[in-house]
Amino acid sequence: MSVELPFAPVDTIIRRNAGDLRVSAEAAEELARRVEDRGADLAVDAAEHATADGRKTLMAEDFGVEATIDKNALELPVAPVDRIARLKIDGQYRVSMDARIALADILEDYADNVAEAAAILARHADRRTVKAEDVETYFALFDAT
Template sequence: MSVELPFAPVDAVIRRNADGLRVSAGSAEELARRIQTHGASLAVAAAEDATADGRKTLMPSDFGVTHVSDKDQLELPVAPVDRIARLDIDDSYRVAMDARVALAEILEAYADDVAAAAATLARHADRRTVKAEDIEMYFQLAQYY
């Protein structure tokens, strides 16, 4: 599976949560992959909601969002998030611009949570670098909760 999301903004999200720790390229790649998978599954659920309402356009409300932030305030770029949204849904669906921004905001919050936990795991392992294994460990631990 190719990753639609560029690694640089994902790296920036990890760094802002790493509190001075270094960030490996592998951690940004792993988190980008996880963000993509999560975003695609959210879009599938949103498409089901839109279909239930008789629409072919995904709206922010389909993602459970009532207020959409300014896209310039987000680290994750909207264009790749749009591609992520379309990965697992039918080509006949459209994704409204504010829905793209809403999804980017959701995915960035998700990335912040994962990155903060990965930084904690790196510190617990007595390392100064957040690695892909920290991202992976977060998801292994999350399965139990």
Template sequence: MSVELPFAPVDTVIRRNAGDLRVSAEAAEELARRIQSRGAALAVEAAERATEDGRKTLMAEDFADLAEGGVPANGDPEGLELPIAPVDRIARLDIDDSYRVAMDARVALATVLERYADRVAAAAAVLAEHADRRTIKEEDVAVYFRLAEYF
């Protein structure tokens, strides 16, 4: 699977959670892959909701309830690191071509994914520190997801 999301904004998200730690390029790549996978899965769920409502357009409210912790998914595109165009492509990866993705839905999904990335990046920083390293590595992101399976 090719990754639609550029690594540079993902690297920025990791670095804002890293404190004094460095960030490997592989960690940004791994997180970008995980963000893409999560975004595609959320879009499938949103498409199911739209279908239940008799719509072929994904809207922001389709993503609002999918945000972990019940966090509302509305956001300002100017305040986001993750670019909207790649998030739009991610949303369309696993859904039927007949669906449309409204602009507010793209922003909502980008907001949800950026919050998700922040949580993962913060946890990866803790794991790197726990391993007594000064660099967040790909394995820190991967270990987070292995641990998350248990909770």
């Protein structure tokens, strides 16, 4: 499966959490893959909420969000997040713009948390570079997939 989320914004998210550490391309790729999986799983849950309400359109509230932020405040682009939302749900669902923005916001917070932990793990290993293994170790330790 190809990764829908571009690596560049994910790399930016890692860098803003890494401080003076370098970031490997593999770390950004691994985190993008994990973020994509998380987003697709959240969309499945949101689709169940929409179906229970008799709708075929995912709304922000289906993701547990009551108010959305300005999409320009996000690092993650909305178009790939829309594609991520559709990875595991039936093609009959539509995804509202507010739902896309809500999901992007949730995923960006998720990526920030993982990136911060990966940077801590890199420092703990006495390295100057955040690597894919730091992202993988986070998930192995916290099973937060």
